[in-house]
Amino acid sequence: MKVLLVIQLWTLVFTIVIGGSFDCNHTDICNCYKSDELEYQCPRDTYKVIVHTVPGKYVKIDCYESIPAYNVDIFPNLDVGDLEYFSFRFCPLPNDSFNTTLEKFNITGINSMQLEEIRSTNLKTLTKELFYGLSYLKRLSFSLFRIDLEEDFLEHLPNLTALYLDNNEIHKIEANMFKYVPKLRILHLSRNSISYLPEGLFQNLSNLQQLHLWKNELTTVNRNIFTGLKQLKSLELSSNKIVSIDDDTFADLVELVNISLRSNNLQIVNSNIFQNNKALEGIRLGHNPNLTLSDYVFANLTNLANINIDNSNLETLPEHIFEGSINLVEISIKNNNITELPEIIFDNLRKLKKLNLEGNKFNSLPDNIFSSLISLEELYLQGNELVEIDDNVFRRTPKLKILNLRHNHIKTIHLHAFIELKELIELDLSQNEYDLNYGEVEGLNPFSGCVELQRLNLSQNTIDRFPENILENKLKLVALDLNYNKISYIRMASLITLSPYGVKLYINNNNVSVLDFREIKQYSLANTENYDALHNNNASTILYLFNNPLTCDCSNFDLIQYNDNKIDPVIKTIVDVRIGDLRCATPRSFTEVLIKDLKPYHINCPLEDSGCPNQCSCNYRPFDQHAVINCSYRNLTYPPAINVRGYKIEINLDGNFLEVAPYEGLGYDTVTKLHLSNNQIKNISWIPPNIEVLNLGGNLLRFMDSKVLESLSRSTTLRNLTLYRNPWSCGCSATPLQSYLLTHYTKVNSTDVICADDNKPLIHRKELCKSHGTVAMAITIPILLILFTTATVWLYAKNLCLWFVTEEELDKDKTYDVFISYSHKDEDFVLQNLLPVLEQGPNPFKVCIHIRDWIPGEFIASQVANSVLDSRRTLVVLSESFLESVWGKMEFRTAHTQAIQDGRARVIVIKYGNINEQKLDNELKSYLKTNTYVEWGDPWFWNKLKYALPHSRQNKFYNTQKHANIMLKIDDKFELVNAPPTVNKD
Structure with missing residues (x-):
């Protein structure tokens, strides 16, 4: 706890001192703005120079408009103390020392100074006076200069440890230029035009560790140039014009770790050139277009880890070229003209992890060429002329993880060619002539032993059958590329994978016409539970089938069902088929039709x-x-x-x-x-x-x-x-x-x-x-119906006809007692007045209403019919809103029709509110004229309703209702003052 408190206290102090202690100095010379740094725009009215500073960290001076001469008086007086670095860009050089400017800012010390794109119209030569008083400077960098350097321009910088002179137009380096900077450890002279280095140039730089001379005009180097560089570790000589190097050129560089001679014109590199450089770890000799390497040139360098000899038109490699360099980790010999390799060239390179032989002319590989490479992880053989891969060539490379054989002429791969590559992650066999055909036996392939395989590329070959068992035991496979082959048929069950990652399977630009779903449909039925568990993250095989001639007939009916989501949904968790905007290839009637637009009934x-x-x-x-x-x-x-x-x-x-x-x-x-x-x-x-x-x-x-x-x-x-x-x-x-x-x-x-x-x-x-008879019947029948109805109601009111009702047996299988048909505008009336009485009490009715009991997603017409058929009575709430409801009228007609078919009175009409009889259709008018109905607001409403309800519940309902309180009329609506009391069943 105490430690944490101390840390927080120091953090606060640091924030105050560093982050919050500086502020703009008010001055008439410059405008000042403060953010996370101070910015001065000078002069105030038409600023041409901007000064950015964080006191104690840096000062950066940028000139944004042409200034004819450097004038320190336009800068503000600052007090910034010691700095990490000082930057000076796009400005003319001072006529005297930079020290005058530093005094203006009260700079007491600088670690690093950067001068960039100096616009010097007054000076043609960089002199030592410019750096007078800067003896504390340790790092100096300047670039994009257009002036010459005096031989002694570094005289006042004795403590310099890093000098960056890259990207200038330096043509000439004087012999004593670096004698004043004995502490120099880093020297960069790259991207200049230096064509000659004087002998003894670096003789005083005994501490130099890094020397960069790349991209100059050097044509030769010799031993005397590098005299004195006893601690040099990195020498960069690439992109020059060096033609030859003496055997002893690097003999004194005994601490040399990395050397680059790439992109020169070297022709012959002799065996003894690196014999004294036992500390070497990296050698780059690539891009020397006429290179010849002597035997043993890289031999017995026990610290050597990396060699690059790419793009050098090499035709042969001597068999002992790497002998004794047993710690080699990476060799790159790509893009040469080598036709064959000596069988022992890689002997004893047991630590080699990466070997690049891309872009040569090998047409075969000796059986034991890689037998010593027991640690090899990456092997690149693409762009050669290989025809066959036999069983032995990779038998002793068990650690191989990446194998690239792309763009060869491979026609044959023996079945056990990759059997030992159990750690292989990526295999590229694209752009070959491989047909993956192993006779009459289906499903054979050489990848069965590659259990760690994640990416397999077989695109642009001549494969005409999908490899049936290729996904078996590949639990880590994420991508299988079979684009641009000749596959015409896919058995979907062969795409089943148990990989938890999901496999992307690319079979674009093939000849696929049919996808066979027969077995996968059976598999999905049998394994539904397993796939729910295995694919809880939506993992599956994603099958890409763009640009294939798919047939739109019965042979692909399951595919059409799949696209239309009319197939077992489990199948989509197994295989996700993606065809994009693919159109039918056949039959002719569908050739311009997008497959995704087809429906199963079209086929x-x-x-x-x-x-x-x-x-x-x-x-x-x-x-x-x-x-x-x-x-x-x-x-x-x-x-x-x-x-x-x-x-x-x-x-x-x-x-x-x-x-x-x-x-x-x-x-x-x-x-x-x-x-x-x-x-x-x-x-x-x-x-x-x-x-x-x-x-x-x-x-x-x-x-x-x-x-x-x-x-x-x-x-x-x-x-x-x-x-x-x-x-x-x-x-x-x-x-x-x-x-x-x-x-x-x-x-x-x-x-x-x-x-x-x-x-x-x-x-x-x-x-x-x-006819007259018809007219008489038309008059007589309604009268008889009215008389019959009146008599029936009276008899029922007196309980004299209950013995005649025998519906209990007829309706015993119906789900509901009552289906209430009403307009949604009358929903409050139904929910607040009818339902509480019908569904409460000791013997409630089972009521069906659409907002609660209908199944979402089913057709309304079907639900209407089912509700009527499943209910003993249909209770119609007839109101003005009901007459405007299309579905309400359908419910009435359905119930009325069912009642006629059953020969039973199954429709009960509750007249609710005032109704404009002009809006009644003929069917409703006829019904109301020939049938009794109950009217909401009638004091005897519940007594009348009970007789129309199912017989088996009448007595129970009546017993409940006769204890209910009287209905009160409030704005043409009626409510129960109290809920019906509990009735003793006895």
Whole structure:
């Protein structure tokens, strides 16, 4: 705790002293601004110089406009003390020493000075006077100078340890230039135009460790130049024009660690050139275009770790070139013209980790060429002329992690070529002629032993079959590249991987036409639980299939289902197929269609069946497993016989000249969809027993056979009946058809049946038979219905007819007692007034309301029908809002229709509020005239309602209600003053 307190205290002190102790000095000379540093703009009105400073750290002077002469008087008086560095850019040099400027700022010491792009119009030569008084300076850097250097310009800098003279236009170095800086350890003279170095130039630099002379004009160097450099460790001579080097040039540089002679014109490097440099760790000789290396040139350098001899047009390497250099870690010999290597060239290099032989001309490799390289981790052989990889070449490189064989001519890889590469992470075999074919045995490949493999590149080869077992035991594989091959078929089950990372599988630009999902569908069913656990992070095989000629027919039906999310969703956790904007290759009808836009019901395939009518075309539609027979617009005058077996059938006979509809015995028994529109059919006497869709539009039908109507009424499969554009007769005989239209409006558009005599819908015609008997019946029946209803209500009120109700057995399987149909605008009334009474108490009713009991996502029409069918009664809250509700009217019609079919009074109407009777449709008007209803606000509302509710609960409901308090009228709404009391069951 004490230590922490001390640290915090020192941090505070440092912040105050360093970060917060400086401030702008008010001056008439410059503008001053403070942020994390001080910025002075001088002179105040039209500033041409900017001074940035943090006292105790740095001063940076930048000139932004041309100044004819240096004038220290334009700077402010500052007190900055000792500095880490001083920077002077884009300004002319002072006529005298920099010391005058430093005194202006009260600088007492500088560690480093940087001069950059000096605009010197007054000085042609850099003299020692410029640095007078700067004897404490340790680092000096200047670049982009355009002036010469005096031989003694460093005389006043005896403590200099680093001198950077890069990127100037220095042509000449005088022999005694560095005699005044004996403490120099770093000297950079790169990127100049130096063509000659005097002998003995560095003789006083016994402490120099780093000498950079790259990118100059040197043509030769010799031993005498480097005299005195007893501690030199790094010598950089690259990018010069050196042609030859004497054997003893580096003999005195016994501490040399790294040397670079790359990008020169060296021709011959003799064996003894590095014999005295036993400390060498790195040698770079690349980019010498006519290089020849003598045997043993890199031999017996026991500290040598890195050698680079790239891009030098080498044709051979002597067999002992690396002998005895047993600590070599990296060798790069890429982009030469070597055709073969001596078998013993890498002997005893047991620590070698990286070997680059890229871009040579090897057409084969000796079996034992890498046998000593037991630590080798990276091997680059791309861009050679290799044809075959046998079983032995990599047998003794067990540590290999990266192997690059790209861009060779490899046709054959022996099955056990990589068997020992159990630590291999990355293998590149792209741009070869490899077909991955191992005879008749499916799934064989040479990668089975590479259990650590993460990336495998087999692109641009001649592979025509997907390697079936290639993902087995590859738990770390993340990328498999098979782009630009000839693969035509993929068995999706072979893409299953247990890798927790997910595999990206690239099979773009192949010949893939079919994806086979058969086995993977079975696998997903059997392994759903396993995949939920294994793929909880959405890991899977991601399959890229861009630019492949995929077929859009039955062979790829599963792919179309996959794209449309109509396949087992578990499969998408196994394989994620990505096709982008790929278009169908075949059949011709789909060639311009995006595959992602196809739906499963679009897919049809030729049906080879002898039972197909000669005049028609037959296809198979896997979406609903139908045989689709197209006989449309074939000038047929008689329905063809069908002899297709084993399928459901959809037949299209539209646009012919049929006068007779298909009848029993023609083979239409399994037809589910029958299209007969735009013919000349006058009568239909039979329909297939399992018909789902029947299209009779655009014919000459005047009547509908009663047996056909009866069959249609009984049908449990019919979903859609089309009857438009027929000359329907609307006399007495049309009564059954009108009744059918009224009760099956969900299956047929009732307004499609237009009477021929007045062009009005049949369902709107009130009188079909105009005889006197009909008129009498029209008057008598409503009167009798009213009398019957009144009598029934009275009898029920007296409990005299309860013995007659026998619905308990009929309704025993229904889920709900009551389904309440109401407009959403009346929701508060239902929830606050009806539900509490119906659902509370000791014997509650089970009530269905849509906001609570319907399943989200299901079709509303289906839910309406199910709610009516599953309930013993439908309670309709009839209000102004209800009359405006489309779905409310559908609920009423559905319930009314069901009541007619059951022969039971199942609809209860509660009249809620004032209703404009002009808005009532004919069906509701008819119902209200012929049925009793209860009105909200009636004092006897609950007593009347109880008799209409299911019989098995009437007594229980009554017992509850007779103890309820009286209803009070408040703004035309009624509420229970108190909830119904608990009733003793006894």
